[in-house]
Amino acid sequence: MSWKTREQMEADEQRVLAPFAQKSGDSRGRKYPQLPHAYRTEFQRDRARLIHARAFRRLEYKTQVFLNGTGDHLRTRLTHTIEVASISRTIARALSLNEDLAEAIALAHDLGHPPFGHSGEEILAECMQGHGGFEHNQQSLRVVDLLEEVYPGFPGLNLTFEVRGGIQKHQAFYDPPEPGAAKYRCPSLEAQIANLADEITYYSHDLDDAVDFEILSSDQLEEVSVWRSNHAAVSARYPDAREPELHKLIIRDIIDVQVRDVITSSAESIDRAGVQTADEVRRQERPLICYSEHLLRANRELRRFLYKNVYFHPRVSEVNRRACGMLRAVFDAYVLSPDLLGEAAARRIEAEGLHRTVCDYIAGMTDRYLMEEYGRLVQRSAA
Numbered sequence: 564m565s566w567k568t569r570e571q572m573e574a575d576e577q578r579v580l581a582p583f584a585q586k587s588g589d590s591r592g593r594k595y596p597q598l599p600h601a602y603r604t605e606f607q608r609d610r611a612r613l614i615h616a617r618a619f620r621r622l623e624y625k626t627q628v629f630l631n632g633t634g635d636h637l638r639t640r641l642t643h644t645i646e647v648a649s650i651s652r653t654i655a656r657a658l659s660l661n662e663d664l665a666e667a668i669a670l671a672h673d674l675g676h677p678p679f680g681h682s683g684e685e686i687l688a689e690c691m692q693g694h695g696g697f698e699h700n701q702q703s704l705r706v707v708d709l710l711e712e713v714y715p716g717f718p719g720l721n722l723t724f725e726v727r728g729g730i731q732k733h734q735a736f737y738d739p740p741e742p743g744a745a746k747y748r749c750p751s752l753e754a755q756i757a758n759l760a761d762e763i764t765y766y767s768h769d770l771d772d773a774v775d776f777e778i779l780s781s782d783q784l785e786e787v788s789v790w791r792s793n794h795a796a797v798s799a800r801y802p803d804a805r806e807p808e809l810h811k812l813i814i815r816d817i818i819d820v821q822v823r824d825v826i827t828s829s830a831e832s833i834d835r836a837g838v839q840t841a842d843e844v845r846r847q848e849r850p851l852i853c854y855s856e857h858l859l860r861a862n863r864e865l866r867r868f869l870y871k872n873v874y875f876h877p878r879v880s881e882v883n884r885r886a887c888g889m890l891r892a893v894f895d896a897y898v899l900s901p902d903l904l905g906e907a908a909a910r911r912i913e914a915e916g917l918h919r920t921v922c923d924y925i926a927g928m929t930d931r932y933l934m935e936e937y938g939r940l941v942q943r944s945a946a
């Protein structure tokens with residue numbers, strides 16, 4: 564049999580995907596030009612580059628919400644990322660958008676997260692006050708543009724403009740690659756999908772993990788309308804369902820209801836906007852991938868609930884706070900003695916400055932490596 568070439572795959576995309584989908588053959592390319600591949604599209608290549616990156620493998624030992632190692636079946640940043648990629652593909656396929664692009668962005672979206680979850684991000688931002696600050700989406704971009712070292716001629720993974728645009732999530736405006744061109748207000752629909760898929764994923768799995776970790780009672784859960792309505796729907800279909808299956812069924816329904824809502828609401832808003840090309844999507848005032856008004860409100864309530872009852876629950880936040888004390892101590896130890904930094908990091912001090920180099924180094928660490936470094940640099944020197 565004959566095999567499929569990249570050109571044929573690109574022609575398939577033109578035929579099958581929606582007119583406003585971002586086709587790989589229309590990519591604005593890479594900062595450092597590279598020859599096209601024989602049997603992979605540009606976005607397939609980016610996906611592979613991300614999966615083979617060091618920063619991607621380290622996600623396995625980074626905290627999502629519950630300190631890494633607390634329970635072996637709780638989510639880590641790696642399993643979170645894989646769930647985001649899966650939901651992104653589902654939504655992208657249902658809307659005839661580019662699944663490879665949505666997946667690549669999803670796989671990259673948390674590469675810049677430091678150890679110890681959101682508490683780690685807060686402490687690192689404090690350590691970097693007066694030195695340019697710290698924000699995990701910006702850091703994800705630094706990882707793929709600078710910190711991964713795999714090619715001889717240039718730094719970073721040299722990803723396409725479209726995948727990089729999807730990583731700059733909270734940027735107010737998106738830069739087109741052509742110098743002097745007007746900035747975009749939105750990223751591609753595929754990037755917008757990865758963004759909402761991230762939310763859907765953590766809403767559902769943080770509830771799931773919190774129930775498994777026994778920090779939420781059923782009475783508390785019934786306070787939340789998203790939980791209440793899905794619980795009622797599950798009970799109507801499975802009147803005999805009991806724990807531990809019951810909450811798994813509810814979580815499954817929550818994901819399905821959210822994904823279905825995003826697909827139907829986004830299809831409507833795309834129709835209303837009348838966009839015909841991927842570039843018209845980028846020039847819109849606001850994202851077209853969206854929840855319905857009703858679910859948007861319900862999700863705001865769910866988010867408030869999670870902050871109050873999960874992220875700031877003493878069994879979660881106190882453990883993370885203790886870990887963050889270690890992060891700060893290790894940060895200070897490196898600033899005081901830069902010779903303790905790894906070889907690749909030390910080489911960057913001149914170009915990036917000492918604080919930024921230390922910040923990059925620490926943001927790249929897994930939870931357990933940071934704890935080991937704490938033992939080595941701080942506890943031992945105090946002994």
Ligand code: MG
Nearest residue numbers: 643672673761
């Ligand atoms: Mg995420």
